[in-house]
Amino acid sequence: MVALLGHRRAAAVAVDIAAFQQLMAETYGERDRARGLPSAIAWLAEEVGELAQAVRKGDRAQQLHELGDVLAWLASIAHQLDLGLDDAAQRYAGGCPRCGNRPCTC
Numbered sequence: 001m002v003a004l005l006g007h008r009r010a011a012a013v014a015v016d017i018a019a020f021q022q023l024m025a026e027t028y029g030e031r032d033r034a035r036g037l038p039s040a041i042a043w044l045a046e047e048v049g050e051l052a053q054a055v056r057k058g059d060r061a062q063q064l065h066e067l068g069d070v071l072a073w074l075a076s077i078a079h080q081l082d083l084g085l086d087d088a089a090q091r092y093a094g095g096c097p098r099c100g101n102r103p104c105t106c
């Protein structure tokens with residue numbers, strides 16, 4: 001039962017992430033591809049910095065805002081690489097990729 005719930009939850013997350021990536025591709029894909037991967041990587045790094053600042057001294061609304069921006073740039077980079085964030089998330093779908101446990105025991 002626990003495994004089934006875990007599997008269903010993992011599947012739901014995968015669908016949501018793929019849908020988000022598709023939404024970002026429809027919204028910004030053409031412009032992001034024109035700017036290229038180096039630009040997207042630079043923007044991701046900048047947004048990670050802003051997230052770090054929001055975690056340190058921002059409120060919950062600012063933290064949520066920056067989490068969204070980081071996710072958006074991750075989606076852009078995945079799209080430009082023709083890779084899926086849902087496929088990337090599969091690495092952790094079974095718990096820790098090294099020991100396979102939840103919580104990790106390694």
Ligand SMILES: [Zn+2]
Pocket residue numbers: 096097098099100101104105106
């Ligand atoms: Zn582990």
